Amino acid sequence: MKFCSDCGVTLVRRVPAGDNRERDCCDACGVIHYQNPKVVVGTVPTHDGRILLCRRAIEPRYGYWTLPAGFMENGETVAEGALRETREEAGIEVELGAVFSMLSVPHVDQVHLFYLARMRSPQVAPGEETLEARLFEEAEIPWEQIAFRTVEKTLRWWFEDRARQRFDMHTDDIHFGRPKKS
Amino acid sequence: MKFCSDCGVTLVRRVPAGDNRERDCCDACGVIHYQNPKVVVGTVPTHDGRILLCRRAIEPRYGYWTLPAGFMENGETVAEGALRETREEAGIEVELGAVFSMLSVPHVDQVHLFYLARMRSPQVAPGEETLEARLFEEAEIPWEQIAFRTVEKTLRWWFEDRARQRFDMHTDDIHFGRPKKS
Numbered sequence: 001m002k003f004c005s006d007c008g009v010t011l012v013r014r015v016p017a018g019d020n021r022e023r024d025c026c027d028a029c030g031v032i033h034y035q036n037p038k039v040v041v042g043t044v045p046t047h048d049g050r051i052l053l054c055r056r057a058i059e060p061r062y063g064y065w066t067l068p069a070g071f072m073e074n075g076e077t078v079a080e081g082a083l084r085e086t087r088e089e090a091g092i093e094v095e096l097g098a099v100f101s102m103l104s105v106p107h108v109d110q111v112h113l114f115y116l117a118r119m120r121s122p123q124v125a126p127g128e129e130t131l132e133a134r135l136f137e138e139a140e141i142p143w144e145q146i147a148f149r150t151v152e153k154t155l156r157w158w159f160e161d162r163a164r165q166r167f168d169m170h171t172d173d174i175h176f177g178r179p180k181k182s
Numbered sequence: 183m184k185f186c187s188d189c190g191v192t193l194v195r196r197v198p199a200g201d202n203r204e205r206d207c208c209d210a211c212g213v214i215h216y217q218n219p220k221v222v223v224g225t226v227p228t229h230d231g232r233i234l235l236c237r238r239a240i241e242p243r244y245g246y247w248t249l250p251a252g253f254m255e256n257g258e259t260v261a262e263g264a265l266r267e268t269r270e271e272a273g274i275e276v277e278l279g280a281v282f283s284m285l286s287v288p289h290v291d292q293v294h295l296f297y298l299a300r301m302r303s304p305q306v307a308p309g310e311e312t313l314e315a316r317l318f319e320e321a322e323i324p325w326e327q328i329a330f331r332t333v334e335k336t337l338r339w340w341f342e343d344r345a346r347q348r349f350d351m352h353t354d355d356i357h358f359g360r361p362k363k364s
Contacts, residue, residue: 003190005183005206005215010190018310021255024187033187037254038218039293072219073203077286077355078293099284099353104259111221111260128200169351171281173259 042069224251
């Protein structure tokens with residue numbers, strides 16, 4: 001940030017009184033512009049033991065496969081955001097289950113949350129941000145073409161949990177520079 | 183937002199191409215200024231069956247009791263944020279357990295997340311944002327003086343779960359205008 005979004009004056013980067021980290025401060029109108037992590041919300045949509053993946057029609061990771069997910073919006077709940085993204089990207093209605101995974105991605109200031117989700121039908125209707133959407137058996141998952149490590153982890157947990165017939169919530173952190181498992 | 187924080191020009195509120203909701207758009211430099219919910223992270227610190235609460239030394243809800251919690255910062259994980267807030271507000275080190283509660287508060291664009299946490303000792307050292315911090319037995323909890331509904335819900339879930347001897351993750355939404363349970 002360079003300019004105050006409230007008054008237009010040039011901002012100063014410093015530690016405000018009573019704080020312990022640098023912020024963008026406006027010495028004209030006094031506003032402190034905090035910046036905080038964003039929440040990415042999505043689902044693991046399943047139907048008869050298969051998982052729905054969407055192939056991205058947008059950057060980053062154009063052409064790679066992902067679970068339906070996107071930035072949570074102001075004014076909605078986590079569950080509403082997950083349902084909205086699932087509808088927008090895959091064109092499907094799902095019945096949400098429990099929160100299944102929560103992954104912090106501190107180098108991009110994000111938290112990713114995925115819900116278990118049961119598809120009401122196997123029909124899909126991909127939105128503008130999706131090249132195609134289809135259901136995958138475990139053996140068909142394109143592991144080398146998964147868009148994000150949070151999605152890969154969530155998929156692996158889902159198949160592990162299914163194998164042991166018990167779905168729990170999983171948490172982990174994804175750090176910069178650690179390569180994707182091959 | 184009135185002015186572009188990148189170039190200082192007056193912003194226009196409209197729906198960008200390919201989007202479906204109004205954003206603050208800069209027609210000079212082309213940047214779209216998205217605004218998204220913030221994450222509040224905290225803990226339920228316990229010691230020998232008692233819960234630690236902090237009495238707020240800041241607004242909102244000055245003088246009311248709360249669990250240690252605050253805004254997650256860029257560059258940290260959810261767990262790091264919860265530990266940091268617990269340290270800053272109560273001056274204690276805890277051993278984090280599972281994620282215990284997740285509450286969406288859409289009318290203030292927030293998601294609150296609390297971890298189970300075991301205190302390493304009953305000693306506290308309240309920080310500047312805390313008037314006092316102390317351990318409470320269930321019968322001593324000042325239910326009428328709890329600062330936030332997300333904290334009240336989390337406390338009630340904790341005592342319910344302890345009574346049935348099983349701690350699960352809980353989720354709920356807090357909507358505007360619904361009064362606190364008396």
